[in-house]
Amino acid sequence: MKGLVRNHACRIAAGALVLLIALPAVIQAQDLAVVGGTVHTVSGDVLESATVLIRDGRIVAVGDVEVPEGTPVLDATDRIVTPGLFDATTSIGLVEVGMVSSSVDSRVQGEAVEAAFDVVDGLNPRSVLIPVNRAEGVTTVLSAPTGGLIAGQAAVIELAGASVAEMLVRPRAAMMASFSPGAAGGARGAVSLRLREVLDDASFWRDHRDAFDAGRSRQLSLSRLDLEALGPVLDGGMPLIVSVHRASDIEAVLRLAEEYGLDLVLSGASEAWMVADRIADAGVPVILKPLTNNPGGFDRLGARFENAALLHEAGVEVIIGSFSSHNARWILLEAGNAVRFGLPWAEALRATTLAPARALGVDDLYGSIEPGKVGSLVVWTGDPFELSTHAESVVIRGEVTSADHRQQQLLRRYRELDGVPPAFRETGD
Amino acid sequence: MHHRAHSQLVLALVAALLAAGCSSAGTAPATGPDHSASTDADMTEADRQLLNGTANGAWESTYRPLPSTPVLIRGGTVMTAAGEELPVADVLLVNGRIEAVGASLEAPAGAEVIDATGRFVTPGIIDTHSHLGVYPSPGVEGMAEGNEATDPVTAEVWAEHGVWPQDAGFWRALAGGVTTLQVLPGSANLIGGRGVTLKLVPGRGVTDMMFPGAPMGLKMACGENPKRVYANEGPSTRMGNVAGYRKAFIRAEKYRESWDEWLAGDRTSKAPDRDLQLETLAEVLRGNILIQNHCYRADDMLTMLELADEFGFSIRSFHHATEAYKIRDRLAEENVGASTWVDWWGFKMEALDAIPQNLALLSEAGAPAILHTDSGLEIQILNQNAARAMHAGRRAGISVSRDQALRWITINPAWALGIDDRTGSLEAGKAADVVIWSGDPFSVYSRADQVFIDGAVVFDRSRDSGNPVSDFELGFLNHTGGAR
Numbered sequence: 001m002k003g004l005v006r007n008h009a010c011r012i013a014a015g016a017l018v019l020l021i022a023l024p025a026v027i028q029a030q031d032l033a034v035v036g037g038t039v040h041t042v043s044g045d046v047l048e049s050a051t052v053l054i055r056d057g058r059i060v061a062v063g064d065v066e067v068p069e070g071t072p073v074l075d076a077t078d079r080i081v082t083p084g085l086f087d088a089t090t091s092i093g094l095v096e097v098g099m100v101s102s103s104v105d106s107r108v109q110g111e112a113v114e115a116a117f118d119v120v121d122g123l124n125p126r127s128v129l130i131p132v133n134r135a136e137g138v139t140t141v142l143s144a145p146t147g148g149l150i151a152g153q154a155a156v157i158e159l160a161g162a163s164v165a166e167m168l169v170r171p172r173a174a175m176m177a178s179f180s181p182g183a184a185g186g187a188r189g190a191v192s193l194r195l196r197e198v199l200d201d202a203s204f205w206r207d208h209r210d211a212f213d214a215g216r217s218r219q220l221s222l223s224r225l226d227l228e229a230l231g232p233v234l235d236g237g238m239p240l241i242v243s244v245h246r247a248s249d250i251e252a253v254l255r256l257a258e259e260y261g262l263d264l265v266l267s268g269a270s271e272a273w274m275v276a277d278r279i280a281d282a283g284v285p286v287i288l289k290p291l292t293n294n295p296g297g298f299d300r301l302g303a304r305f306e307n308a309a310l311l312h313e314a315g316v317e318v319i320i321g322s323f324s325s326h327n328a329r330w331i332l333l334e335a336g337n338a339v340r341f342g343l344p345w346a347e348a349l350r351a352t353t354l355a356p357a358r359a360l361g362v363d364d365l366y367g368s369i370e371p372g373k374v375g376s377l378v379v380w381t382g383d384p385f386e387l388s389t390h391a392e393s394v395v396i397r398g399e400v401t402s403a404d405h406r407q408q409q410l411l412r413r414y415r416e417l418d419g420v421p422p423a424f425r426e427t428g429d
Numbered sequence: 430m431h432h433r434a435h436s437q438l439v440l441a442l443v444a445a446l447l448a449a450g451c452s453s454a455g456t457a458p459a460t461g462p463d464h465s466a467s468t469d470a471d472m473t474e475a476d477r478q479l480l481n482g483t484a485n486g487a488w489e490s491t492y493r494p495l496p497s498t499p500v501l502i503r504g505g506t507v508m509t510a511a512g513e514e515l516p517v518a519d520v521l522l523v524n525g526r527i528e529a530v531g532a533s534l535e536a537p538a539g540a541e542v543i544d545a546t547g548r549f550v551t552p553g554i555i556d557t558h559s560h561l562g563v564y565p566s567p568g569v570e571g572m573a574e575g576n577e578a579t580d581p582v583t584a585e586v587w588a589e590h591g592v593w594p595q596d597a598g599f600w601r602a603l604a605g606g607v608t609t610l611q612v613l614p615g616s617a618n619l620i621g622g623r624g625v626t627l628k629l630v631p632g633r634g635v636t637d638m639m640f641p642g643a644p645m646g647l648k649m650a651c652g653e654n655p656k657r658v659y660a661n662e663g664p665s666t667r668m669g670n671v672a673g674y675r676k677a678f679i680r681a682e683k684y685r686e687s688w689d690e691w692l693a694g695d696r697t698s699k700a701p702d703r704d705l706q707l708e709t710l711a712e713v714l715r716g717n718i719l720i721q722n723h724c725y726r727a728d729d730m731l732t733m734l735e736l737a738d739e740f741g742f743s744i745r746s747f748h749h750a751t752e753a754y755k756i757r758d759r760l761a762e763e764n765v766g767a768s769t770w771v772d773w774w775g776f777k778m779e780a781l782d783a784i785p786q787n788l789a790l791l792s793e794a795g796a797p798a799i800l801h802t803d804s805g806l807e808i809q810i811l812n813q814n815a816a817r818a819m820h821a822g823r824r825a826g827i828s829v830s831r832d833q834a835l836r837w838i839t840i841n842p843a844w845a846l847g848i849d850d851r852t853g854s855l856e857a858g859k860a861a862d863v864v865i866w867s868g869d870p871f872s873v874y875s876r877a878d879q880v881f882i883d884g885a886v887v888f889d890r891s892r893d894s895g896n897p898v899s900d901f902e903l904g905f906l907n908h909t910g911g912a913r
Contacts, residue, residue, distance in 0.1 A: 098776035326775035336873035387816040
């Protein structure tokens with residue numbers, strides 16, 4: 001990959017094409033010109049033989065653009081260029097080995113409601129999951145807490161950076177919740193009741209905060225931290241992502257969201273296609289795993305591969321996720337299979353880039369290739385969803401990221417078995 | 430000590446097959462189940478049934494192929510899993526068997542001719558590792574049959590006694606081009622019980638689905654699962670795991686001897702008492718039941734090969750085998766299969782070192798490489814996963830042909846199940862287990878259009894009704910569900 005980056009002789013003229021908007025975090029912003037590829041901007045047209053010019057980590061121009069001298073060039077001739085893939089269904093950075101509890105920071109062992117739990121301080125920029133998934137085109141993820149009725153607050157991160165500050169795009173980007181029997185008290189009615197109690201208490205606290213602090217408040221069912229954390233959800237400023245599957249449960253969650261004026265995002269949603277029109281009317285996006293079709297429980301008897309296509313036809317904004325951390329890279333396979341079962345190709349690309357960015361309120365900087373956005377993109381050898389294609393270069397903030405990772409090192413160590421104990425074998429490039 | 434006479438014999442067989450023109454890496458030798466151990470040539474069928482726990486023909490397959498007419502599949506790209514891809518060729522199915530594969534075949538009188546121009550034809554796909562039927566959909570209270578987790582050794586239980594034929598997952602797998610699968614007990618136990626090989630044809634009872642004549646499997650499990658499940662009562666360590674296998678096989682040897690002696694004698698004395706656990710293990714020692722061994726780590730697999738040496742049995746295939754690439758030379762040398770995924774990893778310590786090039790490296794080394802699923806979802810995309818593993822290998826500079834990749838999901842799993850003489854490739858004389866794909870099966874966009882089992886169309890994507898639907902799916906929804 002590095003061989004493709006050519007450093008032009010001269011330096012860029014000072015002041016040229018400078019972008020004044022500050023980046024969301026401290027990062028090593030780079031200049032880069034990605035030249036000659038077929039650029040799927042997602043927000044606009046598909047541009048043939050186009051150049052994407054990145055300056056200080058931001059896209060400054062797209063199309064028939066002259067490359068300023070001195071700008072490193074990444075040749076994308078005969079290649080497809082898309083925005084970096086955005087997976088809103090992971091806990092990357094919060095988990096190393098699934099069954100090793102000391103390496104899992106996505107779940108609080110305690111109450112059903114952990115609204116105050118914020119994943120940020122548990123994020124590990126050195127997780128081996130990051131380069132494994134980045135190498136296959138995933139550049140941005142929602143790293144989310146899991147479990148219980150309200151699991152806590154998820155963060156949007158980029159899969160590059162040596163510190164949390166460098167990775168972090170938006171902390172407290174969404175509140176994660178679950179509407180399923182067992183999430184609280186068994187019966188669905190009890191789940192709904194508890195969610196209402198939680199939202200009512202948070203609303204009451206917001207309006208009577210001084211009384212609460214003075215000890216003159218009625219008894220509330222949550223800790224002060226949880227009450228405070230729910231404020232942005234009640235204001236509609238923080239999306240509430242609710243994992244829910246049964247069609248009637250989806251309707252119950254839609255009613256709840258309307259009643260409280262929530263910025264709702266549905267997740268999982270195996271039977272969403274059965275109530276697609278209602279979801280479309282409510283303007284609620286749906287995050288789903290297209291490869292879901294077994295009637296694995298009584299809340300998903302209607303699971304089918306056409307879910308994504310049918311929702312799109314009804315006018316619902318579809319977001320495709322891997323629903324995996326170790327294999328967020330499966331987002332490609334999921335998207336390809338959504339196309340196999342009827343979702344238009346361009347919608348599948350949107351569902352893995354701009355749609356999640358919009359749902360999480362970071363589409364001002366992520367999800368498409370257009371001036372002003374962060375220079376995170378992927379150069380593919382062909383149709384990104386096709387099984388023969390791979391990510392040739394993965395660019396984050398204008399920097400071509402390393403394609404090396406632990407699995408590559410294991411491969412190099414064991415590529416030849418010649419009697420020398422593999423432990424002696426170098427794994428460097 | 431690893432070069433037992435048995436493995437030398439197998440190597441000689443492999444060499445003979447290579448000399449006979451079979452292609453090399455990943456090709457499993459075309460032998461049936463290994464009956465070498467102590468099976469007496471003049472043992473009667475009744476004796477065999479007695480030893481196998483199937484006296485009077487009980488528990489045997491009642492499968493009958495569905496009615497079929499001769500079919501000529503014309504003009505498709507034919508991927509045989511037995512050599513080069515045929516860009517334009519015909520496949521003729523007669524009386525449930527493949528009559529011929531080649532160019533410009535004549536359609537016999539009364540044959541249905543299917544135009545497969547622009548489409549692809551492959552053998553039916555085979556999965557060595559499924560829990561469909563024993564962990565069915567819906568996965569709710571009352572339906573989990575996979576793990577008899579009441580004792581670390583439950584060699585006495587049989588998966589077929591827990592298979593629910595109404596698992597809707599069977600027919601979704603069929604729609605993905607799968608024609609045969611092995612249903613295994615789970616991995617809670619050191620020795621989990623017998624597995625059963627099924628054809629994906631609906632039946633009212635499990636025997637209606639059983640692959641006729643397929644040897645049974647025995648599920649064994651290494652590593653973390655048994656020691657976690659039995660942490661309190663033991664085994665709680667890998668040491669305890671291995672002691673558990675050894676204790677069981679020591680008893681099994683004695684049991685086998687007592688029965689073999691009785692059978693070889695004048696049978697005037699009372700027959701030894703039957704012991705359901707030891708009956709199964711004795712059949713393993715005789716080579717009549719194939720060991721299917723859940724085992725992730727390279728060192729755990731090597732430990733199991735030592736165990737097999739100690740008691741003189743063979744392991745047919747390791748399952749999951751995420752580190753098989755580290756010992757691929759040994760697996761090739763001993764002709765032990767590795768059934769694995771493409772890129773599942775990291776969910777527990779013993780799965781940390783999985784790499785997507787596992788299958789490609791195994792094939793390159795000449796070890797039997799098998800793509801399995803352990804999943805009611807992934808069993809529907811085995812063709813896609815074979816393609817992903819093929820490309821992962823190629824990108825790393827490992828040569829993998831399309832034929833080899835197809836073998837990972839057809840003839841190699843057939844070998845691991847001991848049925849490669851009957852199915853798993855498009856060759857004259859084999860069962861007409863065939864899939865017609867809408868396009869290249871190694872493309873994410875292709876679908877199985879038609880699936881034939883023993884010459885009969887069991888699934889046809891173009892028809893609105895007539896494809897199998899489980900009883901369970903009736904009445905709940907306004908549509909029939911499924912992977913249409």
